[in-house]
Amino acid sequence: MKLELGFIEIKDIQFSNESKVENGTLFVNADDVKAFVYEDDDVKACVKSVCFDIAKPGESVRITPVKDVIEPRVKVEGPGGEFPGVIAKVDTVGSGKTHVLRGMAVVTAGPIVGFQEGIIDMTGPGAEYTPFSKLLNLVMVCTQVEGVHQHEYEHAVRIAGLRAATFIGELGRNVTPDETKEFETLGIREGLEKYPNLPRVGYVHMLQSQGLLHDTYVYGVDAKRTLTTIIYPTETMDGAIISGNCVSACDKNTTYHHQNNPVVADLFEQHGKTLNYVCNIITNENVYLADKQRSSDWSAKLCRLLDLDGVIVSQEGFGNPDTDLIMNTKKIEQVGVKTTIITDEYAGQDGKSQSLADADPLADAVVTGGNANMVIELPKLDKVIGTLDYVDKIAGGHAGSLRPDGSIEAELQVITGATNEMGFNCLSAR
Amino acid sequence: MSYRVVHYINQFFAQIGGEEMAHIAPELREGAVGPGTAFDAAWNGEAKIVNTIICGDSHFAEHEKESKAQILAWVKEINPDLFIAGPAFNAGRYGYACANIALAVKEELGIPVLTGMYEENPGADLKDKVLIVATTNNAAGMRKAAPTMAKLAMKLMKGEKLGASCEDGYMNNGIRVNFFEKERGSRRAVKMLLNKLADKPFTTEYPMPSFDRVAPNPAVKDLSHAVVALCTSGGIVPKGNPDHIESSSASHYGEYCIAGVENLTPDKYETAHGGYDPVYANEDPDRVLPVDVMREFEREGKIGKLHDYFYTTVGNGTAVANAKKFAAEYAQKLKQAGVNAVIMTST
Numbered sequence A: 001m002k003l004e005l006g007f008i009e010i011k012d013i014q015f016s017n018e019s020k021v022e023n024g025t026l027f028v029n030a031d032d033v034k035a036f037v038y039e040d041d042d043v044k045a046c047v048k049s050v051c052f053d054i055a056k057p058g059e060s061v062r063i064t065p066v067k068d069v070i071e072p073r074v075k076v077e078g079p080g081g082e083f084p085g086v087i088a089k090v091d092t093v094g095s096g097k098t099h100v101l102r103g104m105a106v107v108t109a110g111p112i113v114g115f116q117e118g119i120i121d122m123t124g125p126g127a128e129y130t131p132f133s134k135l136l137n138l139v140m141v142c143t144q145v146e147g148v149h150q151h152e153y154e155h156a157v158r159i160a161g162l163r164a165a166t167f168i169g170e171l172g173r174n175v176t177p178d179e180t181k182e183f184e185t186l187g188i189r190e191g192l193e194k195y196p197n198l199p200r201v202g203y204v205h206m207l208q209s210q211g212l213l214h215d216t217y218v219y220g221v222d223a224k225r226t227l228t229t230i231i232y233p234t235e236t237m238d239g240a241i242i243s244g245n246c247v248s249a250c251d252k253n254t255t256y257h258h259q260n261n262p263v264v265a266d267l268f269e270q271h272g273k274t275l276n277y278v279c280n281i282i283t284n285e286n287v288y289l290a291d292k293q294r295s296s297d298w299s300a301k302l303c304r305l306l307d308l309d310g311v312i313v314s315q316e317g318f319g320n321p322d323t324d325l326i327m328n329t330k331k332i333e334q335v336g337v338k339t340t341i342i343t344d345e346y347a348g349q350d351g352k353s354q355s356l357a358d359a360d361p362l363a364d365a366v367v368t369g370g371n372a373n374m375v376i377e378l379p380k381l382d383k384v385i386g387t388l389d390y391v392d393k394i395a396g397g398h399a400g401s402l403r404p405d406g407s408i409e410a411e412l413q414v415i416t417g418a419t420n421e422m423g424f425n426c427l428s429a430r
Numbered sequence B: 001m002s003y004r005v006v007h008y009i010n011q012f013f014a015q016i017g018g019e020e021m022a023h024i025a026p027e028l029r030e031g032a033v034g035p036g037t038a039f040d041a042a043w044n045g046e047a048k049i050v051n052t053i054i055c056g057d058s059h060f061a062e063h064e065k066e067s068k069a070q071i072l073a074w075v076k077e078i079n080p081d082l083f084i085a086g087p088a089f090n091a092g093r094y095g096y097a098c099a100n101i102a103l104a105v106k107e108e109l110g111i112p113v114l115t116g117m118y119e120e121n122p123g124a125d126l127k128d129k130v131l132i133v134a135t136t137n138n139a140a141g142m143r144k145a146a147p148t149m150a151k152l153a154m155k156l157m158k159g160e161k162l163g164a165s166c167e168d169g170y171m172n173n174g175i176r177v178n179f180f181e182k183e184r185g186s187r188r189a190v191k192m193l194l195n196k197l198a199d200k201p202f203t204t205e206y207p208m209p210s211f212d213r214v215a216p217n218p219a220v221k222d223l224s225h226a227v228v229a230l231c232t233s234g235g236i237v238p239k240g241n242p243d244h245i246e247s248s249s250a251s252h253y254g255e256y257c258i259a260g261v262e263n264l265t266p267d268k269y270e271t272a273h274g275g276y277d278p279v280y281a282n283e284d285p286d287r288v289l290p291v292d293v294m295r296e297f298e299r300e301g302k303i304g305k306l307h308d309y310f311y312t313t314v315g316n317g318t319a320v321a322n323a324k325k326f327a328a329e330y331a332q333k334l335k336q337a338g339v340n341a342v343i344m345t346s347t
Helices: A030-037 A041-046 A125-129 A150-170 A188-194 A233-237 A255-259 A262-270 A289-305 A320-334 B036-043 B057-062 B064-078 B092-109 B122-126 B139-158 B185-197 B279-283 B291-300 B320-336
Strands: A002-009 A012-015 A020-022 A025-028 A047-055 A061-070 A073-077 A096-102 A104-109 A118-121 A136-144 A179-184 A200-208 A215-218 A229-231 A241-244 A276-285 A310-314 A338-345 A366-371 A375-378 A383-386 A408-411 A427-429 B003-010 B027-030 B047-055 B082-085 B113-118 B132-135 B178-180 B227-232 B236-238 B254-257 B269-271 B309-312 B341-345
Touching: A002 A233, A012 A047, A012 A136, A025 A136, A030 A047, A030 A150, A041 A047, A041 A150, A047 A150, A061 A136, A061 A150, A061 A255, A073 A150, A096 A150, A104 A150, A118 A125, A125 A375, A136 A150, A136 A383, A150 A241, A150 A255, A179 A233, A188 A276, A200 A215, A200 A241, A200 A262, A200 A289, A200 A320, A229 A233, A233 A255, A233 A262, A233 A276, A241 A255, A262 A276, A262 A310, A262 B185, A276 A289, A276 A320, A289 A320, A310 A320, A310 B185, A320 A338, A338 B185, A366 B185, B003 B036, B003 B064, B003 B092, B003 B139, B036 B047, B036 B139, B047 B057, B047 B064, B047 B139, B057 B064, B057 B092, B064 B092, B082 B092, B082 B139, B092 B113, B092 B122, B113 B122, B113 B139, B122 B132, B132 B139, B227 B291, B236 B254, B236 B309, B269 B279, B309 B320
Parallel strands: A002 A096, A012 A025, A061 A383, A104 A136, A200 A276, A200 A310, A310 A338, A338 A366, A366 A427, B003 B047, B003 B082, B082 B113, B113 B132, B227 B309, B227 B341
Antiparallel strands: A002 A179, A020 A025, A047 A136, A061 A104, A061 A118, A073 A096, A215 A241, A229 A276, A375 A408, A427 B178, B027 B047, B236 B269, B254 B309
């Protein structure tokens, strides 16, 4: 399967009467986006209001509570469309051509659904920890129709964000990309014949699936109702996997992370040179022990069946999923496939506690995205998109996190994407 | 004015002699001797070794108590800004002496200390208690060790925050410190995997800890007369979370009275936990803290009594050390209240 990504560099975003991409500037008519978003019945029923704002790198802007971050893309050639099974109809994606509006994102924000939404600072110390401070963000602040059930509202906000990203992505359909890149995954036999001497490497991509605000969807299917399975890496570039919003903001994979999975990118970079990148295995992180048992059994089984020599395992979330991580790693090692895992740590504010809720000596190659309990201070910023009402309550905050002067003291957990476990960032710990 | 440092070395590095002179008793000299000159040079006047203490390795090992007492007395009187020992490289008794005398100075005099040695030196067993710079296994590594130790020593004297162990060159001391790597995590993972596949050396960024396994107590023989308490890490609290237990990384636990409460209803209880889908727990908090079932058992005589208080916290992202501390505290309360058994629910 071969996919060509055409990157259109977005250098500025402006509100305008007409929505278009011209010379690297995205012009947005907010009313048009809103109308498109509201064409969905669930959004209509559950989302009271939607308003748009723009946040640029370096501006004194704080966005919170952040639910999801999405990169606008559009399928220009080949089967299917972006976010198959959710926005586009179900069709296997990951081949043909896709245009990417690079350098920007749609960010959904607004009063919280649970405790899990995060903070994106566009400047200052907080900005160093979130990759989204480097993007031009079209922020969509949503509010809830009163009395709507949490699960339904989460669904509606998720769809609203994806629809906005779809609308924006569509503006790039007829724009000539600034750069194109090809990604190809070969069939099993083809790969063996082409790279007989390279180690066969796979990617075990763990998907958070613990319930409200801890879910992930694959072709529209709730990951908690899936069995461990195989997926082409390029399918993820077309939005086959989307976020059901955030757990602790720091280590929930946003939809943007899935679209730009760094493990996929870095394995492709080595593909055909030092390794043969075979495929991705997706496996869930359910709350029941029987599910953990079944899913990790299947991860190991598929690794063996594919005759892999090694895999990278990426976790999502922490605590309970540490069990899934260790079960996967242990079982995969036990079938003779070598592992390197990516996780993050909850070592306490003083860094003195054990970092994971589970451990095994077979997990001997670990990459860490840092200690999420680390306390950070965020100065008051000039503008808030969304609301500061929930800073004390979100995961990583505490009573008094928001100080009277507008500054914030909280754990790194509150920052969206800060300790991402796909290895998106440079942050680490020793 | 520059910082004042006391340096500890053995007979060999003081150029007194080798094994045949290892018996010499502690001796105090003015200024830097031997390797100390390399530190002085690196500090470039900002700090200076005011005294060097020399002690034979055998003497320290065989007369540890007396040697320590003598050295501590000198250091106390000199009252330096830092006590630095070694580096000992792979010399076992020297490394042992460096780590132990440094620990004594730190604990008894409260003066910052630093030493250096090879990772397999037996003295490195104290790396969680004393800051130890990792060196090569022989003295040829001095050229590299001196600037690393000098730089770290300066941070200690200035009271600056330490970087991560790999940044500042000290042995991992069990305290996790965040820092920015040069390459993103996914790239480091690919490299690590390639090394592992090729049987080349690689270094894990997080060595797996050995886990605390708690053996369960013997079963309660007669539940029908037992007082049973409910405890949870699932965050069940009175509505409004009056003690503000954090939704993640809890800093405290709650103690709440349920005397006379038959059933946890959504108008009076909820979960403060930010790590799982709270909808079902909020609909019926008994799902996490089963007061209703316990009351049934009480009426049926299956248990003697449900304890009047429950203890609760949020397990989400809460440091193990904190969790241990909470439980150690409320376990005493449970014991004093005559509770015979505890049902601990998690999520």
